Amino acid sequence: MPEAEEPQLYAPRQSIFPRSVKGRFRRLKWGLLALAYGVYFLLPWLRWHRESGPDQAVLFDLVGRKFYLFDLVVYPQDIFWLAGLLMIFAYLLFFVTGIAGRVFCGYFCFQTLWTDVFIFMERLIQGERPARIRLSKQPWNLAKIVKVGLTHLLWLLVAFATGLTFVLYWGNAPDLVVEFFTGKAPFAAYATAAFLTATTYVMAGIAREQVCTYMCPYARFQSAMFDRDTLIVSYDEARGEGKKGRAKLGRDLKTEEQREAAGVGDCIDCGYCVQVCPTGIDIRNGLQIQCISCALCVDACDTIMDSLGWERGLVAYSSQREEEGGEKARLLRPKVLGYAAVLVVAVSLLAWSVGHQAPFDLTVSQVRQPIFTLLSDGRIENAYEVKVNNKTNHSLGLAFSLEGLPGGELDMGRFRHVVLRSGQRLRLSARIKARPKVFDGKTHPVTIVATPDPGAKLPPLKHETVFYVPAS
Ligand code: SF4
């Protein structure tokens, strides 16, 4: 008996050669792409006046442990803003996905933005879809080597520009770019640029739609956020197929009336919607995991419908509810409103927190070895470490004092008053001394106060800690 054949779990990749298309969604995608590229590539070069600090508008200064974002300076202790920002991005994604499905992938995702440009360059060098298919099938010759080589060279140039630009966010861009090309930049700059060049080239040039289909986790869980009202790109099967299915434009199937009489639908089976799809799927087979909701197939079908003088919308953004009953999708529904409410609260809290950033920090921690010292004059002494950080754009004088300890003395030597440069942080030793009988053998809360010089017109900052007293 012949052995049963092993089922194959591996399907080789089918090359995809997306055709160009014109239309409102393609224009929207080009507009967003120009905006995203403009921001990404130009931002490190934007200069910004500050009283002290670098004149780069956006700079992530790892050595100085400060992130400059226009007028905002973010310190390590503000890292919870990052958590807030991530939460806002997550809920924004849930919100947008709940309303319009996977549009983030189709319009804003880096993978899509870079793949779009790489496909554009491929088309520029190798020609439209039929020419690219022919080129891929023909044997290697000089013309093919030149065209394919030039395409990969352009891809590598854009990938390198992407990697280098990323590096420029982490140093003063004009200096760093000179250092980079004269071999004087830090090793991390070369390693990062090389890594990003390689990943951009592979992801946007070689892997392309496979990143969206197999590698992206969002592709896997986004359907959990879909419901009957979520907008998805879909094919109007009833209109497209009629009673007898789709049919090409034949001799007696040229007008809608002729087609209706013959029982066939409005889909002329031209395949344009499939040819423009960057993930190579046929939207007429229903929603598929590969669909990134880019709506290029909508533009393609609209183009065909316009050329025939028929109504647009055979392929369109629609919802399951519309498809089932013809009712319009409900945008405002509890789930979407819930996401929106969380978003509004999170954005408001973050904005409030950023707007109320303290001009300077004060932290006090007790030195517990030893936990207290008995002085020769009978007093108890506790030691503390005081940290201050000037977040303002100018020098700041701070005077330290003690509150809440009757008869207590704050000893900071000659550092009872300090002047910090903009961005400077200081770590100081402090000792508090007091007579134990005042406390009846119990530890006592105390407050160290840092008061800015009157000219700074800033309120004092207080930090509460404890004063340990040995049990009597
Ligand atoms: S099916 Fe249409 S919307 Fe989905 S990825 Fe392809 S072209 Fe874009």
Ligand code: SF4
């Ligand atoms: S572009 Fe429109 S008419 Fe052409 S195959 Fe696709 S759905 Fe049918």
